[in-house]
Amino acid sequence: MTETAGGGPERRTDRGADGGVDGGVGLTALLVAAARAIETHRHDSLARDVHAEHFVRAAPASADWPVRIQQVPDGDGNPLWGRFARYFGLRTRVLDDFLLRSARAGVRQVVLLGAGLDTRAFRLDWPPGCVVFEIDRAGVLAFKHRVLAGLSAAPGATRVAVPADLRSDWAAALTGAGFDPAAPSAWLAEGLLFYLPGPAETALVETVDRLSAEGSALAFEAKLEKDLLAYRDSAIYTATREQIGIDLLRLFDLGPRPDSAGALTERGWSASMRTPFDFTLRHGRGPLPEPNDALEGNRWVFAHKVRA
Numbered sequence: 001m002t003e004t005a006g007g008g009p010e011r012r013t014d015r016g017a018d019g020g021v022d023g024g025v026g027l028t029a030l031l032v033a034a035a036r037a038i039e040t041h042r043h044d045s046l047a048r049d050v051h052a053e054h055f056v057r058a059a060p061a062s063a064d065w066p067v068r069i070q071q072v073p074d075g076d077g078n079p080l081w082g083r084f085a086r087y088f089g090l091r092t093r094v095l096d097d098f099l100l101r102s103a104r105a106g107v108r109q110v111v112l113l114g115a116g117l118d119t120r121a122f123r124l125d126w127p128p129g130c131v132v133f134e135i136d137r138a139g140v141l142a143f144k145h146r147v148l149a150g151l152s153a154a155p156g157a158t159r160v161a162v163p164a165d166l167r168s169d170w171a172a173a174l175t176g177a178g179f180d181p182a183a184p185s186a187w188l189a190e191g192l193l194f195y196l197p198g199p200a201e202t203a204l205v206e207t208v209d210r211l212s213a214e215g216s217a218l219a220f221e222a223k224l225e226k227d228l229l230a231y232r233d234s235a236i237y238t239a240t241r242e243q244i245g246i247d248l249l250r251l252f253d254l255g256p257r258p259d260s261a262g263a264l265t266e267r268g269w270s271a272s273m274r275t276p277f278d279f280t281l282r283h284g285r286g287p288l289p290e291p292n293d294a295l296e297g298n299r300w301v302f303a304h305k306v307r308a
């Protein structure tokens with residue numbers, strides 16, 4: 001469905017069980033939206049998303065979550081709405097910059113893998129002719145469409161929603177929606193890969209490579225830890241579990257992870273790996289390392305296809 005296609009089917013599919021935002025992994029899209037809302041209202045915000053708080057308020061599961069740090073009794077001392085939300089704010093900014101750099105370099109098609117409630121099609125200053133494809137499960141996209149339609153929000157690029165399960169073959173859905181594999185593209189997997197089984201991540205990276213012309217770029221977030229359960233008692237996982245009932249470690253796939261950066265370099269991509277803390281230092285705000293830190297193994301990978 002495209003943004004210009006009108007209201008679309010109004011189905012009550014925003015349940016976790018059938019792929020919506022009210023439970024399961026779909027709820028994590030609301031967590032990121034709440035973090036972006038909080039970041040938006042900070043005086044020193046790294047990224048602004050005026051739509052984020054509307055998603056939070058519209059979903060029964062999150063309607064009473066904070067959307068400003070002032071609504072959190074312990075403020076920045078709260079591991080979830082302070083440090084973890086700031087992490088998402090920093091991640092949003094860094095990946096905004098990545099996509100805009102790609103667009104300035106000439107890319108005109110962007111694919112958001114596991115797009116969730118990402119509103120980059122609306123927020124960013126796209127050059128004329130850009131198309132943003134948003135792939136997520138049908139229920140998440142239906143909820144997003146319903147909220148944005150109520151706000152009369154207008155995208156700054158052509159926005160194409162592509163409902164698909166990224167664990168199965170999604171390439172035909174994307175090309176069927178108008179994606180052109182012969183033209184360079186920018187891809188983003190923000191907060192996605194660790195929810196997928198390892199073989200599904202391997203297949204996803206292979207598909208991205210197959211659909212990417214020379215000059216394409218991909219950014220993704222990975223976790224390096226061998227045993228994520230070692231961080232079960234970390235401050236951010238504990239606060240996320242206890243304050244809003246999201247047990248991230250039950251949602252992550254805990255099986256072995258592929259080396260996706262390595263796989264890309266074998267296929268003609270250059271890849272650089274950064275820690276979030278590198279960008280905290282660059283921007284002068286964001287999370288810094290702490291003991292028993294669930295963010296310790298997080299890496300942001302930036303890859304460019306230098307030869308097809």
Ligand SMILES: C[S@@+](CC[C@H](N)C(=O)[O-])C[C@H]1O[C@@H](n2cnc3c(N)ncnc32)[C@H](O)[C@@H]1O
Nearest residue numbers: 028029114115116118136137165166167190191
């Ligand atoms: C943590 S959210 C991140 C959303 C978005 N990238 C952002 O940063 O705002 C994870 C998203 O991945 C989506 N997702 C997880 N597994 C998926 C799958 N198998 N197929 C499609 N989407 C999936 C979820 O529905 C959810 O919207």
